[in-house]
Amino acid sequence: MSMFSITVPASTANLGPGFDSAGLALNLYLTLHVEKSEQWEFVHQSVHLPPASKASDHLIYQTAEKTANIYHSQLSPCKVIVESDIPLARGLGSSASAIIAGIELANHVCELSLSIEEKLRIATDIEGHPDNVAASLYGGLVITSQLPSGEIEVFQKNDTNLDFIVYIPVVELKTEDARKVLPEQFTRNEAAKASAVANVMFSAFVSGNYELAGRLMQEDLFHEPYRSSLIPNYAEIREEAKIAGAYGTVISGAGPTMISITSSGKGMEVAEHLEKLLPSHKVNVLKLDTNGSRVNLDAVKHNSK
Ligand SMILES: Nc1ncnc2c1ncn2[C@@H]1O[C@H](COP(=O)(O)OP(=O)(O)OP(=O)(O)O)[C@@H](O)[C@H]1O
Numbered sequence: 001m002s003m004f005s006i007t008v009p010a011s012t013a014n015l016g017p018g019f020d021s022a023g024l025a026l027n028l029y030l031t032l033h034v035e036k037s038e039q040w041e042f043v044h045q046s047v048h049l050p051p052a053s054k055a056s057d058h059l060i061y062q063t064a065e066k067t068a069n070i071y072h073s074q075l076s077p078c079k080v081i082v083e084s085d086i087p088l089a090r091g092l093g094s095s096a097s098a099i100i101a102g103i104e105l106a107n108h109v110c111e112l113s114l115s116i117e118e119k120l121r122i123a124t125d126i127e128g129h130p131d132n133v134a135a136s137l138y139g140g141l142v143i144t145s146q147l148p149s150g151e152i153e154v155f156q157k158n159d160t161n162l163d164f165i166v167y168i169p170v171v172e173l174k175t176e177d178a179r180k181v182l183p184e185q186f187t188r189n190e191a192a193k194a195s196a197v198a199n200v201m202f203s204a205f206v207s208g209n210y211e212l213a214g215r216l217m218q219e220d221l222f223h224e225p226y227r228s229s230l231i232p233n234y235a236e237i238r239e240e241a242k243i244a245g246a247y248g249t250v251i252s253g254a255g256p257t258m259i260s261i262t263s264s265g266k267g268m269e270v271a272e273h274l275e276k277l278l279p280s281h282k283v284n285v286l287k288l289d290t291n292g293s294r295v296n297l298d299a300v301k302h303n304s305k
C-alpha cells in the first residue's frame with residue numbers, strides 16, 4: 001500500500017508575451033506513489049516516460065536531495081512509482097512538474113513544513129524561471145516577477161472559464177535548444193514595444209476580455225518571432241484555429257506544442273477542425289487546473305500547502 005501520493009499538474013508558460021513570467025496549470029498530471037523502502041528506487045508506469053534511470057540521475061530525486069540539503073535534512077529511502085500524462089520536452093512543463101514533485105517529496109519525507117513561497121523559491125532556482133513551476137505549484141493562472149532581491153511576487157487567478165486546445169507534435173524540442181535562438185538583448189525601443197503588448201494582453205486576460213487578450217497573445221515580440229521556425233505548422237495552426245473560433249493561439253512554453261484559448265465549450269469544435277489538418281499531431285482539449293500540487297495521505301486527500 002502506498003504511504004502517500006503526490007499529484008502535480010502540467011503547465012503552459014508564456015501565453016505569448018508573458019515570457020518567463022506567466023503560466024497556467026492544465027489538467028494533465030504527474031503522479032508519484034511513494035512508500036518507504038530499503039533503498040531508493042524509481043519505477044515508471046507511463047508511455048510518456050522513458051525507463052527509469054538510477055535514483056542519483058533522476059530529476060525528481062536530484063531535486064528532493066537538493067531540497068533536503070538546503071534544510072540540512074536527510075532523505076530516507078523510498079520506492080517511487082511514477083505515472084504521467086505529461087509528454088516530455090513538448091512545452092507542457094514536464095520538467096517543472098518533476099521539480100515540484102521532488103520538492104513535495106522532500107518536504108513530506110523530511111517533514112520540512114515548507115511554505116508555498118519557499119517551495120517556489122527552490123523550484124525557480126532549479127528551473128531558472130518561475131513561470132511553469134509557479135503554475136504547477138499554485139494552480140490557475142499565475143503571473144510572476146522575480147525581483148532583484150530574489151523575492152518572487154505572484155499574482156494568481158483561478159476563475160478563468162476557458163477551454164485550452166493543445167496541438168502536440170511527434171517531435172521533441174528541449175527548452176535549452178529553444179532558448180538558444182533568442183536574442184541576448186533588446187534595445188529600449190524593442191523592450192518598450194514588447195512590454196506594451198504584454199501589459200495590454202494581461203490586463204485584458206485578467207479582466208475577461210478574451211477577444212482582446214487573444215489578439216494580443218499573437219503579437220508577442222519577446223520570443224515567438226524567433227522560435228516560430230522551430231515549430232511544426234506554426235502559421236497554419238494559428239490561422240486555422242482563428243477560423244474555427246479560437247481567441248488566440250501561441251507556442252506553449254518553449255514549444256513545439258501550440259495552444260489555443262477558446263470560450264468554455266467551444267474547444268472541441270476547434271480541436272476537431274485542427275485534427276483533420278494535423279494528422280500527425282495529438283490534439284487535446286484541456287481545462288485549467290485550479291488546485292496546483294497536492295499530497296494525498298493514503299486514500300484521504302490532504303493538502304500539504
Ligand atoms: N517525470 C519526469 N521524471 C524525470 N525527468 C523528467 C520528468 N519530466 C521531465 N523530465 C526531464 O525534463 C526534460 C524535459 O524538460 P524541458 O524543459 O526540455 O521540457 P518541458 O519541461 O517538457 O517543456 P517546457 O519547459 O517548454 O514547458 C526531459 O527530457 C527529462 O530529462
Ligand SMILES: N[C@@H](CCO)C(=O)O
Nearest residue numbers: 013019020175253254
Ligand atoms: N519561459 C520558458 C518556458 C519553458 O521552460 C521559455 O519559454 O523558455
